[in-house]
Amino acid sequence: MLMVDRLRRIVELLRTHGSLSVAFLAGETGVTEQTIRRDLDRLAAQGQVIRSHGGATPPPSEPGDDCFTARLSQAADAKRRIAMAAVALVRPGEHIMLDAGTTTLAIARLLAGHDRIKVITNSVPVATEMAQRPASDIVLIGGELRVSTLSTVGPMARESFGRLHVQKLFLAASGIDAERGFTNSNLAEAEIKQAMIAAAEEVYAVADGSKLGRVLLYSFAAIEQVKALITTANAPHEALEAIRMRNVDVILV
Amino acid sequence: MLMVDRLRRIVELLRTHGSLSVAFLAGETGVTEQTIRRDLDRLAAQGQVIRSHGGATPPPSEPGDDCFTARLSQAADAKRRIAMAAVALVRPGEHIMLDAGTTTLAIARLLAGHDRIKVITNSVPVATEMAQRPASDIVLIGGELRVSTLSTVGPMARESFGRLHVQKLFLAASGIDAERGFTNSNLAEAEIKQAMIAAAEEVYAVADGSKLGRVLLYSFAAIEQVKALITTANAPHEALEAIRMRNVDVILV
DNA sequence: CTTTATTTTCGTTTTCTTTCAAATTAGTGA
DNA sequence: TCACTAATTTGAAAGAAAACGAAAATAAAG
Incomplete structure (x- = not known):
């Protein structure tokens, strides 16, 4: 060792x-x-x-400096622009799924204004954010709570997603590559993402440009499984081209 | 140590x-x-x-401790005492369920220090509180999110509880009466509480004294269904006696 | 004045630091 | 490629420091 x-x-x-x-x-x-x-x-x-x-x-984990909230502040503006593009795709009365992640949390924040939208998520921050607004209709998926991301994973969560059906899923990924598809560094989360993808008619990937071309340990979907990718313009050009070649819309914000 | x-x-x-x-x-x-x-x-x-x-x-409380916050912390103190008595019942390695509520949240706060305890809850605040401490093992029950209490309810949650089995449940109730049993003003929550009770070997009711003798709209359990009631000494004496007569232990803190 | 709590002192145990040598790794130049 | 050297890592041992418990002397409380 x-x-x-x-x-x-x-x-x-x-x-x-x-x-x-x-x-x-x-x-x-x-x-x-x-x-x-x-x-x-x-x-x-x-x-x-x-x-x-x-x-x-272990070092004292001050409130507001754990890994989750740290990532939150980083590139907040980029995430908000991505979130705005994502929310523009949502129609009134639709049922949508929100993956766990900071970008999807930004979507939740914007979505909270829209009425008559049912949101299904396995992310505790997304759920609490949506709950701020009274008119929201939220389904929180249960399971074992992953402390680092505050999202639920495991067989219980997977099974819950298996019984649901939604129009749109906004998917987050730590690595997106044309060849290797969507990847993540945690197996339990990768499994959940697969279950979410299976439950959705249309999948939209949301990620800032730094995630493009990155490949991590667990792959959970091919690039063709998503309808469109919403990302920022700082993404590597060749990575974007390779994704476009595979018939995935790329929305730059 | x-x-x-x-x-x-x-x-x-x-x-x-x-x-x-x-x-x-x-x-x-x-x-x-x-x-x-x-x-x-x-x-x-x-x-x-x-x-x-x-x-x-303990050290003197912070300056700016006016009468209002003093009263507030007094109520908090009652809850904390109840929580301490509750935590004292928990053995290492046990699986326990925590109902949604401020008293159960106090239990979660104390419980977060204990290792090797698996907590199952339908309360988002309880789950996030437990997640603060690294060594916790949490199962969050999924379902429709009730915005007012930040807890999950509905058929999905009920079914999830139906598949689980734990040693101890700490149950919160808005109304506790020897005759009418445990009551609540919300039907969906009452149903969930029933499901929790069915999933637990031993049920402990936790509530401050003001809840005793109160009867609300939906009844979800008879008083005999709990092993013990943990409450404060300011509870009406005759209400406590009536409960004791029905073979329910009363723990005063 | 009696009881209880604290301080002081001392010896034992545990943990830390310092020092040194062996083993491993990285780099260098023929 | 092959030695050779330098730096780093690791383990071992000895002395220093800290933590802990026990007992006696002192101080405080009722």
């Missing part, structure tokens, strides 16, 4: 367990306590962990 | 209990009174607690 892997592992273990002793981490990683101490010193210098006598604790 | 964990625990216990003796803290944390004294000295030096002869008290 490489040292970087071990460091990552330590951070991960601390995040899930709350706080751990040097001895435990040594046993868990198969190295000496000495080495763990050195690792913790290093991680503490980077602010990744808080060192304490006998062990370490 | 690391020292930092113990220090955190002490602060937490003081915050919830109000003020505690050195002996109690020693018993609670499994160390000598001597060590507790040293801990308290340390915490007092940081201003985290106020030292006093024989024990310590």
